[in-house]
Amino acid sequence: MDHIDRVLLAQLQQDATRSYAELSKSVGLSAGATHERVRKLRERGVIRRTAVEVDPVAVGHGVLAYVTVDSTSWMGDSAEHFAALPEIVEAHVIAGSASVLVKVRTATTEQLQDVLRRIYAIEGVNGTRATVVLETLFERPVSPYTDGGADGGADGQE
Numbered sequence: 001m002d003h004i005d006r007v008l009l010a011q012l013q014q015d016a017t018r019s020y021a022e023l024s025k026s027v028g029l030s031a032g033a034t035h036e037r038v039r040k041l042r043e044r045g046v047i048r049r050t051a052v053e054v055d056p057v058a059v060g061h062g063v064l065a066y067v068t069v070d071s072t073s074w075m076g077d078s079a080e081h082f083a084a085l086p087e088i089v090e091a092h093v094i095a096g097s098a099s100v101l102v103k104v105r106t107a108t109t110e111q112l113q114d115v116l117r118r119i120y121a122i123e124g125v126n127g128t129r130a131t132v133v134l135e136t137l138f139e140r141p142v143s144p145y146t147d148g149g150a151d152g153g154a155d156g157q158e
Helices: 003-014 020-027 031-043 079-083 109-120
Strands: 063-071 088-093 100-106 125-132
Touching (some): 003 020, 003 031, 020 031, 079 088, 100 109, 109 125
Antiparallel strands (some): 063 100, 063 125, 088 100
């Protein structure tokens, strides 16, 4: 990835509805060349998807909790069990004392308790610990300007 790709990613993260003509002005390319760059970023999997960010509170999912899941066996093969619970918006296999970390969104703490019961019913799960978020200070997307070393280049250039 070069500087132009990084600028395009930053612009799209701010507003993915920008036209190629508008994006092209920010990078000094034609709209066609800009479209081609974005297409290649999609093909390479750098841009995974384009989505609308919804305010969870506005749609009645104001309770946010992170739940660690303890298990008696490897849970890495249990993605479908966690995915079957629509209140779970993220699930991660983790290192440490727990096996899985899930991010849960519900409308009420009673609904959160129900989700915890359903998680506990998954085969191999022998415990959960929930941390309820009182206030989110900030959230940020992955910065396209920070070289995470994914491309293997020492300077982040292709």
